[in-house]
Amino acid sequence: MDVLYFAWVRERIGIPKEAVETKAKTVAELVDELRQREERYALAFADLTALRVAVDQELCEFDANIENAREVAFFPPMTGG
Amino acid sequence: MDIRVQEAPFDLGVETNAFAERQTGMGAVVTFTGITRDLPGGMDKMVIEHYPGMTENALQTIAEQALTRWDLGDILIIHRYGDLAPNDRIMMVATASRHRVDAFEAAEFLMDYLKSRAPFWKKEFGPDGTEWVAAKDADEAALNRWKPASNP
Numbered sequence: 054m055d056v057l058y059f060a061w062v063r064e065r066i067g068i069p070k071e072a073v074e075t076k077a078k079t080v081a082e083l084v085d086e087l088r089q090r091e092e093r094y095a096l097a098f099a100d101l102t103a104l105r106v107a108v109d110q111e112l113c114e115f116d117a118n119i120e121n122a123r124e125v126a127f128f129p130p131m132t133g134g
Numbered sequence: 135m136d137i138r139v140q141e142a143p144f145d146l147g148v149e150t151n152a153f154a155e156r157q158t159g160m161g162a163v164v165t166f167t168g169i170t171r172d173l174p175g176g177m178d179k180m181v182i183e184h185y186p187g188m189t190e191n192a193l194q195t196i197a198e199q200a201l202t203r204w205d206l207g208d209i210l211i212i213h214r215y216g217d218l219a220p221n222d223r224i225m226m227v228a229t230a231s232r233h234r235v236d237a238f239e240a241a242e243f244l245m246d247y248l249k250s251r252a253p254f255w256k257k258e259f260g261p262d263g264t265e266w267v268a269a270k271d272a273d274e275a276a277l278n279r280w281k282p283a284s285n286p
Contacts, residue, residue, distance in 0.1 A: 130269035
């Protein structure tokens with residue numbers, strides 16, 4: 054699946070998008086995998102209350118299932134308007 | 135319904151007039167415009183990032199909800215991304231209705247949802263460096279008044 058990062062999450066991880074091979078069943082499991090990778094991921098995902106997630110472009114919770122997801126995106130709370 | 139996510143500036147007067155003129159039987163048009171603040175010692179520019187695809191879908195969903203909740207003839211949403219200077223128009227919404235109450239309420243609903251549920255992020259570039267604009271608790275709280283239980 055594609056994993057996307059926006060705003061300061063993108064800056065902290067250093068890339069806007071990457072393809073990730075995972076067997077994670079939920080967003081939370083995917084986050085745990087990413088955190089193990091490198092310090093920059095651990096830092097970006099240090100505080101999940103500061104993050105929002107969208108699965109296939111729909112906002113959802115961190116316990117959302119991602120087994121059939123094509124795209125998971127992480128970003129800070131939105132500031133439109 | 136007209137929803138545009140664009141980098142280019144838009145002309146508030148032209149858009150408002152065109153929106154009003156294409157309505158039939160509507161007694162009220164309400165518009166809201168968001169403008170980058172031009173404050174002494176404030177930012178030099180703002181960059182707005184968004185999530186192409188999700189942004190358009192989120193705005194569409196929010197607009198469709200407004201159409202089901204209020205007696206509306208039409209909705210216009212324009213939201214910019216990319217580089218903006220102080221005093222630039224960031225975005226606008228317009229609502230048309232037979233009566234003003236629906237037009238006002240729907241415009242407020244659109245703004246409240248758009249602020250916290252449309253995937254835009256603002257970064258300010260100022261004399262002291264750069265800063266991502268933080269979401270406000272008040273913006274999230276503003277959504278509560280539109281929850282079905284409090285709006286029979």
